[in-house]
Amino acid sequence: MKALLVLLALSSVARADELTVAERAPRTTISIPLTALPLHGVTVEVERDLPKRHVSVVAALGIRSTAAGDYDSKTLGVGGEVRYWLRRRAIWTALPRGSAIGWYVAGRVDVGRTTLEDADGEHLGAVDTISLGAFAGYRFAPWKGLELRPYVGVAVRHEHGGGPGWTRAGLAYGLAAGWRF
Amino acid sequence: MRTKWLCLLALGGCASPDVEERLGVSYDDRFAATTMDVYLPDDGATGRPAVLFIHGGGWKYGSADAHTGHAIRLAQAGYVAATIDYRLTPDGVYPRQMQDAACALAFLRGHAQDWGLDPGRVAVAGYSAGGHLASLLGVAFDEPDFAPDCAAGPTAAPQAVISGAGPQDLRGYSEVDTVEALIGGSIEEFPERYDRASPLLHARADAPPFLFIHGGSDWIVPIEHSRDMRRALLDEGVDARLLELSGIGHLTGVGGDGGRAELGIMSIDEPEAWLAQLDFLADTVGVP
Numbered sequence: 302m303k304a305l306l307v308l309l310a311l312s313s314v315a316r317a318d319e320l321t322v323a324e325r326a327p328r329t330t331i332s333i334p335l336t337a338l339p340l341h342g343v344t345v346e347v348e349r350d351l352p353k354r355h356v357s358v359v360a361a362l363g364i365r366s367t368a369a370g371d372y373d374s375k376t377l378g379v380g381g382e383v384r385y386w387l388r389r390r391a392i393w394t395a396l397p398r399g400s401a402i403g404w405y406v407a408g409r410v411d412v413g414r415t416t417l418e419d420a421d422g423e424h425l426g427a428v429d430t431i432s433l434g435a436f437a438g439y440r441f442a443p444w445k446g447l448e449l450r451p452y453v454g455v456a457v458r459h460e461h462g463g464g465p466g467w468t469r470a471g472l473a474y475g476l477a478a479g480w481r482f
Numbered sequence: 483m484r485t486k487w488l489c490l491l492a493l494g495g496c497a498s499p500d501v502e503e504r505l506g507v508s509y510d511d512r513f514a515a516t517t518m519d520v521y522l523p524d525d526g527a528t529g530r531p532a533v534l535f536i537h538g539g540g541w542k543y544g545s546a547d548a549h550t551g552h553a554i555r556l557a558q559a560g561y562v563a564a565t566i567d568y569r570l571t572p573d574g575v576y577p578r579q580m581q582d583a584a585c586a587l588a589f590l591r592g593h594a595q596d597w598g599l600d601p602g603r604v605a606v607a608g609y610s611a612g613g614h615l616a617s618l619l620g621v622a623f624d625e626p627d628f629a630p631d632c633a634a635g636p637t638a639a640p641q642a643v644i645s646g647a648g649p650q651d652l653r654g655y656s657e658v659d660t661v662e663a664l665i666g667g668s669i670e671e672f673p674e675r676y677d678r679a680s681p682l683l684h685a686r687a688d689a690p691p692f693l694f695i696h697g698g699s700d701w702i703v704p705i706e707h708s709r710d711m712r713r714a715l716l717d718e719g720v721d722a723r724l725l726e727l728s729g730i731g732h733l734t735g736v737g738g739d740g741g742r743a744e745l746g747i748m749s750i751d752e753p754e755a756w757l758a759q760l761d762f763l764a765d766t767v768g769v770p
Contacts, residue, residue: 339728472744
């Protein structure tokens, strides 16, 4: 019994130390999903860790101009995500245990508006989208504050505008890179 | 409420109560595969424009369901929309798939009165292999090899063509198994078949307007197919438009935030493509 109490005490000291170290670790991340770049777009995500709750919250802002040829388009999107960090430890990582690293699961919502113009600059309409997603990912921090974060999940998207709306689901994936500071 | 949740999870979207469905309608009774699903705006109107969808899948795979969501959405917008199955390889060897597509178009026009459509305002749309067949209907509808021998008989070219990521020149695919299966052999064995089955070689001044939709990162059917076909049609004086979607692949679309990719999304189903199609259909077969 005595040994168990000692073990528990050591364990809580270790956890407290871990948390203290993690609290001193970088808690803000600015990242860019690399998968957005080929779409002629950029999305910037700002993430803030709440280590005591094992969660981080994310706000995202994205813009892209995917249409080309005889058309031009603009898409503006904003998103929010909550990530729950499971073990808060990771391989190939310079950040201390207890940081927002390693495996996570997340829920996300995005809203966006896409407008299309033809070659003459005539406005052809707009489509609004709302997307709900559930994701799992893994964050590496291989060097100082650099982070790499692959993720996969499912997303349901509803589109409305330019006529009737429709809803569909799909498998989604991405890769983000960022800096923690 | 439960239906709404099921709809939310459905890949193809959900039928609206204002769309009437006619599923599994045979357009050639001689074969089990030659059926179409028809979606009718339930408003009793007549003389509506129509869109006939032809699915992809390398002429070997796939089904009419690939375009169910799209067809329902167009029916909700007031178009008569149909999506077809056809004989796939090895049964659907050259020229059977071309004949089936022509037969389906003739059948749809033949039911103008029943389904309230205007046979002179019909567009065909397809993706990948379906985009190839749609293009052939546009420029090679009178090619003797493709004349259907079904009860619906031959028919004129559609009034408009939407070709999504469709191969337009099969000569460059002569060593691809699915193309060989479609043609029935290699280019050395059947060079004339490869020529006849390549829409690019049929570009003509009296072709209907074309809209090409193609992902810029499509590695399966490179975007040059659509660019070259558009150029060939423009050279003939045909209205040919191209919507390129940068970074989008053959079956990889954009996630909701533009920062992630989504699998299984056809480029013709992207929001930009929807808007371009509505504009193109309004210009060619008219607004319902």
